[in-house]
Amino acid sequence: MSDLLNVENLCVRFEVKRGGMFGKKSYLHAVDDISFAVKKGETLAIVGESGSGKTTAALAVARLVNAWRGKVELDGRDILPLDGAELRRARRRVQFIFQDPYSSLNPRQRAEAIVKEPLDSLSDKPEAEKAEIVARLFKAVGLRPEQQRLFPHQFSGGQRQRIGIARALATQPELIICDEPVSALDVAVQAQILNLLRRLQKEFGLTYLFISHDLGVVQHMSDSIAVMYMGKVVEHADRISLFSNPLHPYTAALLSAVPSVDKARREATKRILIPGDPPDPMNPPKGCRFATRCPLAEARCRETPPALREVASGHRVACHLVPDPA
Numbered sequence: 402m403s404d405l406l407n408v409e410n411l412c413v414r415f416e417v418k419r420g421g422m423f424g425k426k427s428y429l430h431a432v433d434d435i436s437f438a439v440k441k442g443e444t445l446a447i448v449g450e451s452g453s454g455k456t457t458a459a460l461a462v463a464r465l466v467n468a469w470r471g472k473v474e475l476d477g478r479d480i481l482p483l484d485g486a487e488l489r490r491a492r493r494r495v496q497f498i499f500q501d502p503y504s505s506l507n508p509r510q511r512a513e514a515i516v517k518e519p520l521d522s523l524s525d526k527p528e529a530e531k532a533e534i535v536a537r538l539f540k541a542v543g544l545r546p547e548q549q550r551l552f553p554h555q556f557s558g559g560q561r562q563r564i565g566i567a568r569a570l571a572t573q574p575e576l577i578i579c580d581e582p583v584s585a586l587d588v589a590v591q592a593q594i595l596n597l598l599r600r601l602q603k604e605f606g607l608t609y610l611f612i613s614h615d616l617g618v619v620q621h622m623s624d625s626i627a628v629m630y631m632g633k634v635v636e637h638a639d640r641i642s643l644f645s646n647p648l649h650p651y652t653a654a655l656l657s658a659v660p661s662v663d664k665a666r667r668e669a670t671k672r673i674l675i676p677g678d679p680p681d682p683m684n685p686p687k688g689c690r691f692a693t694r695c696p697l698a699e700a701r702c703r704e705t706p707p708a709l710r711e712v713a714s715g716h717r718v719a720c721h722l723v724p725d726p727a
């Protein structure tokens with residue numbers, strides 16, 4: 402399968418003023434030169450702790466925040482320079498499911514109007530056709546026809562996320578960015594929504610960029626995984642390689658916190674605690690960004706930033722301590 406999405410050297414920075422109105426202008430580099438690709442019909446998960454830049458990267462891919470540098474190619478065409486009708490077309494192809502089904506739906510709109518909204522803003526279809534599409538989508542996400550007329554507060558959290566999913570599907574997108582789509586939901590409901598997302602992926606041939614801090618969820622939802630730390634991708638591999646052979650000390654620590662159903666594995670894996678807090682994002686460490694918290698860090702880690710390099714087929718890592726392949 403060819404790549405649907407190819408992100409190259411993407412950088413997003415936010416201007417931050419320090420010291421009041423006349424303070425010096427400086428920048429927070431929330432996403433700092435990241436690259437990844439996702440094959441058609443597959444799921445790439447982006448994981449990392451809060452503040453690592455996952456959401457900002459996803460918003461930049463969907464053109465919901467401005468990238469500072471880099472490329473976001475859909476089927477080989479960079480969508481970052483697009484505007485006008487071409488941008489509208491690209492927006493139809495890339496849709497977003499938000500984390501919080503409580504705050505991402507307008508409480509004053511009926512469910513059917515919420516699901517129809519992307520068609521109103523991005524398509525020129527006649528009203529009757531839009532109504533048909535909305536009715537089909539309610540069915541596809543497991544909601545009943547009479548629920549179309551209800552308001553968000555009349556739904557449970559899981560049902561609200563189904564509305565969010567139906568809205569994301571309205572323009573028949575190819576790429577859906579799921580930003581922590583189940584983290585605001587009860588565990589039992591989480592499984593239902595994840596199953597729904599998987600079923601829809603098969604049914605409509607969707608490609609997912611799946612943002613999560615929860616590796617337990619990612620284990621069930623991804624073909625490949627990119628691990629982010631302080632704006633950088635530190636490791637990127639297919640799911641099986643990453644779970645069976647995590648190479649970056651940060652990935653190993655994240656994985657050690659995932660409860661395993663396999664008793665032998667549970668006993669063999671010792672929980673690795675990551676000491677301290679992430680450094681100030683306005684003032685990142687000059688070498689490896691993880692060096693201040695890495696139990697294995699050496700002098701070179703504090704001095705020189707490690708490049709992301711391929712150490713096994715499709716397995717890339719940014720760590721000085723991982724040897725080159727023989």
Ligand SMILES: Nc1ncnc2c1ncn2[C@@H]1O[C@H](COP(=O)(O)OP(=O)(O)OP(=O)(O)O)[C@@H](O)[C@H]1O
Pocket residue numbers: 415416429431449450451452453454455456457458614682
């Ligand atoms: N609009 C903004 N202005 C300034 N800084 C921002 C803005 N949005 C995000 N940031 C900063 O960019 C960095 C990355 O944030 P981001 O929300 O992308 O991380 P995340 O990994 O998605 O975290 P979370 O899981 O908490 O959403 C953080 O340091 C955050 O404070």
